[in-house]
Amino acid sequence: MKCFPNIIYFFCDELRADALNCYNPGRGLQTPNIDFIAERGIRYDSCYCNSPVCVPSRASILTGLYPKDMGVYHNEAAYPPFKLHEQYETIPSILRRYGYKTASFGKIHLPNGMFSFEFINEEGSEMHMGLNLKMDLAIKILPRGGFRSILGSTYPPDREYYPGRVTRNALDYMKNQKKPYFIRISYLQPHTPIIVPKPFDTLYENIFFDSTIKVSDGLSRFEKRFAEIVDAGTLTPDEIRMIKVYYYGLVAWIDSQVGYILDYLKSGGEIEDTVIIIGADHGALRGENGGLGKQTFHYTAHRFPLIIYYPPKIPMGRVEDKICENLDLGPTLFHLLNIETPSQFKGMNLLQKLEDHEVYAEIGFGEKTSYAFPNKRYGRYYGDRGWP
Template identity: 40%
Template sequence: MQSAPPAEPLNVLWLYCDELRADALGCYATGPFHPHTPAVDQLAASGAVFHECYTNSPVCVPSRTALLTGQPPERTGVYHNEAYADGFPLPPGLTIFPEVFARHGYRTASFGKEHIPAGLTPWQVNDPAGGSMRAPLSGRDPADCAPMVTPNGKTIVAGVLPEGQPYPPAQVTKNTTAWIAQAREPFLVRASFLQPHTPVIVPHAYGQVHRPEDFPDVLPGSRTLSRFERRFAEVSGGGPDADSAVARQAHASYHNLVSWVDAQLAILMNALRAKGVADRTVVVLTSDHGAHLGENGAYGKHTFARGSHRVPLIISAPGRLAHQTRTDLAQSLDLARTLFGLCGIEAPESFDGRDLFNDPAPAEIFSTIGFGAPWSRAFPNQQHGTYEDDRGWPRRSCVRTDRYRLDATVRIDGHPPRDAEEEDLVLIDHVADPDETVNLAGDPKLAYVVQDMRALLMKNAADVVEVDDDLLKDLALKALERHRELRRTGRSAL
């Protein structure tokens, strides 16, 4: 069903999460386990649910930049979180889609986490309260959370707050609902939650929604598809020898926090009904990227494994969109053109992607992470995570079609890979292997697939915006200092 131009301007409510996996929502569940997300499931039952939507970069800053600008990392030069540092050079003339809405008479506001380059200012109102990493702890040490999930004995992946402790992220919901109540129409408002980002700090009331034994099939294993994924598991937490019991606890805590997010959606939907605008408001739920929860010993995001690369995307527009389950390829930067189409706004030419309800699906989509400089790190804001032999962390790119996924290293230590070992190819047949566990790059019967998809990937990686490597080194150090200062003041959003 195509969307028709609205007879009157539509409002937009956008719920944006950090590290939210699609399969953590009930409407995406395919196995016997069903996550407890009744509000999300109700939203999905009234709108479009995209099952094959992928982020344009599986890490915060480049993903969020791509979504807001409608431009991929190759066009913005934003490949990793170093771009959060003050002074990061952005290409001139970038347009942010909330600015386009504002030019068409919309009131625009965002509450909670932003985490984009300092040169971008998308919103008329931007209140970050409740969107920081330290907010759930309220100045307490993470060790006060019990039980804790610590896969390597040091890094805290999850914990539950003691009973009676307030949960500051709820401020995002309070501020959003208060703004909706007084907003003049039309409006575009975003509730941007850090949750369920690691460390997964769960409010006490949600600490027992799911239990570790609900996840019997979560096994970290020791097999990885590439050297890149193996190394990321080593630097992110558990590594190949991680304890499956720890992974099960991580899954339980994560899904419990997702249930809290679901409750926030219910509150926001009630705010629309109380104002009397629910029947003329587009509601969007999506995430900047997914997350690893102990699979193959990895925690966090960063790779093109399905749990990290795929994002949920649910769009509801009462009376304008029929319920639909979509399996065509979609990407995060499609959101801008799609909202323009639903709201009857002509899309500026600078926005890539497509209107998901009016344009045909692409043959392929791309995603990229990492600057690939000699001093790049997997976690640049902590200056942690070198590659093999203490080399700089590489740039990794992925191309997906409706059947295959191919990813490879495209830049390392400031230059393209020198040989097949550095390139480290992965080919997945998603149709035959929906969990994406078998690397077919060396299968001679699929050599033609590898050749064709590798050519697409290398062409995409060739003509790109680059930041000078020496400047990047300075920016990485600035990002580290900014991260330390924000943590000292309890305002870290990383």
Template identity: 30%
Template sequence: MMSEIKKMTTVIITMLVLMVVPNLYAQILPRSTTAKKVNVLFIAVDDLRNQLGCYGDSVIITPNIDRLAKNGIVFNNAYCQQAVCGPSRASLLTGRRPDVTKVWDLETHFRKALPNAVTLPQYFKENGYQSLCVGKIYHDPAASQDSISWSAPEIMAVTGTVGHKYVLKKNSKAKGKAAAVECVNVPDSAYVDGMVCNAAIKVLREIKDKPFFLAVGFRRPHLPFTAPKKYWDYYKRDEIPMPKQPAPPQNVPEIALHNSTELRGYTDVPDEGPIPPDKIRQLRHGYYASVTYTDMQIGRLLDELNKQGLMDNTIIVLWSDHGYHLGELGLWCKSTNFESDTRIPLIISAPNIKNKGVYTDGIVESVDLYPTLAQLAGLSIPDELDGLSMVPLMEAPERPWKKAAFSQFPRPWMYKNLPRVMGYSVRTKDFRYTEWRNFKNGTIEFTELYRYQANGRLEEKNLAAMKQYDNIKITLKQLLDDGWQKALPVKNR
């Protein structure tokens, strides 16, 4: 009799527990079996600097990126780890810094140093996602691709196999680089980014009912500045501002500069000497047109996501591999440690983050994207990553965050075998400190210190030799020597 009473009592208690805590079993089961996986739309834009409406530019026309910004969080102080395509993308996609990936050039594959690395898209694939690539995500050559990252073969990932950088025969038939600009009255799909967008929309329609990590990489505004004529017509050339500070910083060491070789390889740009004012205006016009062209493709992607009813269950991230110079400091393109090259646009919209249309001044880095997306998707964060999840910052945008961001760049560029010198740079709220270290023995050959004024982010004068900045220099040198882990918020160290 007593045993029967015990059994009945157990049944009653169990029923009461289930009534009071109906989600008890849901809480202890793995997330994947109790909740619909949140999707990821991962948008990469090549050579895009913070020249966007949502970053305060009143001339540029970017309504779709601005629309994304209104639905997400805009990071005012996001920085890449090395301001050139291959190393930056390898760092972001592995969540490891360049001295760990050993990718400092455009040829080395990160799997040479990290054969067992699990990349960001690969991690989502291993957690039940369709992980797919359309356009440029890893660096462009076929040798830089990483098929293990994806659930299916990449689409249009290598420019050489796609073509359509140019439309005019005199340009498209040229060996190597042709003109730096091209303006032709053609539809969006005549150029590669329109083709990429079409392909991405097709893929999105095919996978809409499955959890996906869809990476879409746009090539413009990378040189050549080629876009359909209608995007050029959005602007009056004489209303596009000229570079604010066309001269290099005072007292800058030559090693920090370059001859804008990437631009000078184009047939309509002088090989040496100053770029003529008319050409500067044309090039800047081409950059603006290219950005607006890419913005329109991003808008089409967002519209399709909404059409498929996926907007409320998709994390959308827009990032650039690095920034860009458009004549500022006498420089064009990237490959420096200066602010215009290392600072990147970064916008994240996530359905499980309440803050919308919010800006944060917290310092963040490209390597932070991997752990951030993992956490936003409810996945565990791998231990070996060199970044910090930005989710706490997204939830409280005003909270104290990292002390600094760390970037680097080798000299010479481009080098053979190993660089002779590596420039290591640390960026705090108000300053940037850079040491050019001999790569073999670590000897410091040159130093730079810049203070950024509230009204601009251009380097005006190298302060490293000025006595009144000795204490700041000592502090920043110590921060650079201590490394990125000492720059984290206290509880994250």
């Protein structure tokens, strides 16, 4: 029987590429563990999601399909009455055919009915009891009142930082699991509200962050309305700066969690024979065009980091700047494992020589189950504009 390597997929929510030192050097960002992976693997500098919203983007990654192929246009698809038109193949369902054990730890947030991992543990994510804890806590400790105040602050040091359980549960699974396994370690962080444990809350308090709200000319009606809803324009320069201090600090916390996994792999001599992937569903606005979070195609929300490490087949320190998209992950992984890519997967193998091409992305809005009411507009965006 063919011997396959273990696969560990670190997956984050609202992770901007420029929050990692390997993508944004010279700023003093402290992400040494992710840097370690990038220095020894391949880093994709122009990777874009197929939807700047959690559920459709996550579904595209696992199925290799565009959101329109599945009728998944927004986060409402995660809940009834939404139903998938059919059951689709996913990366974990395909890997199971080759003897892989598949497990997901942390946030799931997939379309209703699309749960393709054999083992799922959501402890430490917003889809379990951690959501109420996190949101209630944010409301209690932030100095601004109301919905718009849920932006970021320090987690009380006398309480367990619940998201750390995602890492611990994944480690426990790895220690008791025979090869081969495919594990997705899925953090809610650094998603808004940005609640940061000490000492990461003050890690960057002395580093300069741009605290101005820059709005591009000719914003679409959608972007203007989005900016009105999140109301970032009413934030003071110091509040904008602190949002960024907390955000980048929380990314440093994620890096520390990656470090725990790497330490385990190194101690067991497995680091050289494990596929490691760093990825996200999308990026995040942090005041750009008056927005916070995602929902538009501004490059800070549309772009996300992608790093793939596997020493036996990937040259050290390679950087690829050609455009790619998140549904390319499946075909790339299948090529790496030397297994056939199912015809369902529309992406391309990112380990081959890449040529410039277009990325198709979409978002639906305005209906409770928006799969039937996608936004039909399309086009190109230029500079800082986030909508065609």
